[in-house]
Amino acid sequence: MSRDWKNRSSFLSRRNIFLGGGAVAWGALTVKLAELQLFRSEEFETKATENRIRLDPAPPHRGTVYDRAGRILAGNKRNFYVTLNPEEISNASLNVADVVKQLSRVLPVSEARQRSILQDAQSQERFLDIMVADDLTWEDFSRINVMAPELGGVTAEVGELRSYPYYAAFYHTVGYVQKANDKDVLRKIEEDLKAIGQTPDTADGQKRARIIRRLYKHPQMRVGKQGVEAFAETALTGEPGKTRVLVDAAGRVIDRLASEDVSGRPGSDIVLTIDAELQNYAIQRFGVEAGSATVIDVKTGEVLVMMSTPAPDPNAFVSGISQTAYTALLEDERNPLYHKAYDGTYPPGSTFKIVVAAAALESGKMSPEDRIHCSGRAWFYNRYYHCWKPEGHGWVNLHTGMQKSCDCYFYAAAQRTGIEKIAEVAKRFGLGHRYDLGLTGGKAGSVPNDAWKRAVMKEKWYDGDTISAGIGQGYVTASPFQLAVMCARIAGGPDTPAPRLVAHGVAVPGSMASDMGEFQPRSLDLVRAGMFAVTSEPGGTAIRYGEVDAEGLLPPPYTNARMSGKSGSAQVRVIAMSERNAKGEAIKNDKLPWRLRDHALFVAYAPADNPRYACAVVVEHGGSGSSVAAPFARDILAATLKADPGARPAFTPKAEVATLPNETEPT
């Protein structure tokens, strides 16, 4: 009986099946364990190390931007900053809000900043450091150093911060750096992965992306936002160093393995062709006027001045500018945030007559002696086109037409030459395409012709459009920088080198789309003679401003130098017939509100007989080019001749040779 149930249930055979099954299951566990612990143990040992040891990127030293004489335009200064660590604060049984309150009594921490610190302390992982204030004075810094032991979790540190010793002078051209936002980081990751030929889905790519993310989270790390700082970001940044740290699963740094630090490569220094003192002079000369000035060395193509005024102080952006201040800058009608020389496009006005004159001579449709009668207005295609001088210039030819800037002459010249030829010559003078100089931004302007108008305006070219183009109005636009190139080309002729801004430190793709090509021997001489007449022959529009060295103080060959030039006024509004008075005169500029006044333009080169420096000045809403812009151009050219920066080659930074003793690849 007692064994009976086992027979009925065939228990023993079931037990054997169970034990067999158990043996199989135990065998499977053993096999899997053997796979992990015997055959793949090395792989997991490596992974275990990778798990614990993290490479934290250390911000590299950002390259310096110099002017041609070695003056620092963008450098690094010692930065005293204070961070707090919420975890350590709570470990010291303190409260983040109290600590911030206490700090704000000694440090310049705004209410808004305090709120954002508290928000960070709430939202991010508690062991991450939060920046409280940077760019502190030595006094503040030492005060915090004294307090720090009582306030557990507050650290005063020394690092580097970008600084711009010329303040607003290079806001546009050199640009500025700021803390990277999410978009910047994404862009950096994309660029970086492209450079090393990885995609974000590979393991290596993801690793690289993580390193970049961490690098830009570092309180010291900044990213170039504009100008040379943004264009040359990669060269200026260099290669981040690596600090090996031991981390736990949450990413908390347990220990720093200092012995395994890998130093990075500091960013390259960049030398610009700019002359900072000259640029400063140009800005001062403008005074309260808004506008831009560009000076180009005709012989070398080097850009010596490229300024836009007014401008904000880029130093204000480095630690983060307040929203109110930024909004004020955005809403300022003088557009301080805008690079007027490079990104601004204006109707070139009468300065375009240089192009029309050259085109008319080249086409052969107009000989220098051909005379046109100016009665103050001219009839083309069923309407009147007005000359700027209502009583008219009488009989004018090419020379006097340029000298007096007679609109009627150039209406006729444009009509005879035709828009296609004018557009071709305009492009040969450097208008209508963007120049890559080594800074962000840059506008191409527009050189219209039939094809352009059909593509852009979806409309055919009317004959009347050519007439307006003859005096640089209508669809023609150009940046002041392009006008400087145009002026350098008329001064230097077909051999004028391409303009460049960067002397050393970063490669700039040469995008000289337009070649000047050959002109008939006399054409350029005739135009130059006309430009000389503007400033130096009685009746010229800028006759009062032709002497660059009136006192004869400059050394040879610049003694008693004169400049040649061409004035221009660009209308910012259409003058309706009703606005002209009985004599056909438009309302005077000084009777208009500032923002409706014409832009005053002047392009000039000096010395007139042996051109060395070319210059373009645009005074926004300045009124008349010949009376407002011309004296600026003269004074800037006088200062340029006096300094004669083209006489000395741009400086070569020593650091280029002596970067780091070891651990860098040869470049």
Added chain:
Amino acid sequence: MIRRESILGKLGGMHWFLLLTIVAIAVFGTAVLFSSASSAHDMQTGMAVLDARYAVEHAARFGVMMLVAVTIALAPLRLWAGLAFPAYFVGVAMLFGVEFAGVVVNGAERWLQLGPVQLQPSEFMKLAVPLALARYYHQMFQGQNNARYWVHLPALAIVLIPVALVLRQPDLGTALMIMGTGLAVIFFAGISLRIVAGVLVLVAIAAPLAFYFALHDYQRQRVLTLFNPEADLLGAGYQLNQAQIAVGSGGLAGKGFMEGAQKELDYIPEQHTDFIFTIIAEEFGFAGSVAVLIAWGVALYQGMTIASKSGSAFGGLAAAGFVSTLALYVFINIGMVIGLLPVVGIPLPLISYGGTVMLTVMVGFGLLMSVHLNRDNNIALRGII
């Protein structure tokens, strides 16, 4: 001479080999738990850090439960047979109670609040179901009803009612454990192997369907993770990947007691409970891992021997059922830690920190001992008490 039925006689007649195996495993578990909170070389200071909080609690728990187990062993088997059905009914009633008045913990209703006491009836059912089944079959064998075609149908109902209730909590892991244990008892009770084979085929067909239609998203993710732990390292694959790193980096001989590096940096969640095996594998290597498998193999084999020597169907089937439960615990736990099975929250008995599993397992061992001590007697059972 000491009579076999006296207390001393019973103590002497204990299955000492099994008892010592259990003690050995539990002592080893205590050491591992000590290591789980300690470190030979702290990462920051380099000094040894010793923390016995889990170890002490574990050892104390084991000691107390050992007394409970011995007490259960010393009581007559008839008593436990008599309690089988009542216990089962109370358990089912409590499961219904959970259904209507349960306490929600971690998104699942598993606990029943009775005054100050929180009970987890589903855990209790892991023992109550095999006991009830053993008793049911015992009476069927007694009445010579075991060959009837319907005999296994009520048994199936005894299994499926609690399984359905536990699934509703929802607690897939425990439901599978109860189901596995129950089916094991039906298997030991002699259900035709053809039916077993048929069921296995059905499961093979139904498993993919269940995978796509019956599982929660997180459960499906756990299964998928198994096949490709690297796919989602920060999400579902994280725990498994980190566990495999710990296990794999242990190598043949391990890194040594308290020398495990992965544990110090909190890489593995639940490391002192469900993932305790990662510490064994990392610090004692393949050798230590296999030793644990062997120790458990020996314990289970002893348990099975006790079952096959039982004079009563109740004792034999209850013992076999409990051994099956234990085997499932060990296999599923180690299997999930090393990536052979999907992650389900099942601890490693006698080693993982935690009171519930210790209670279940030690009560089970007590019953096993009782079966051993009563191996020569059959018992006559009638009715439901």
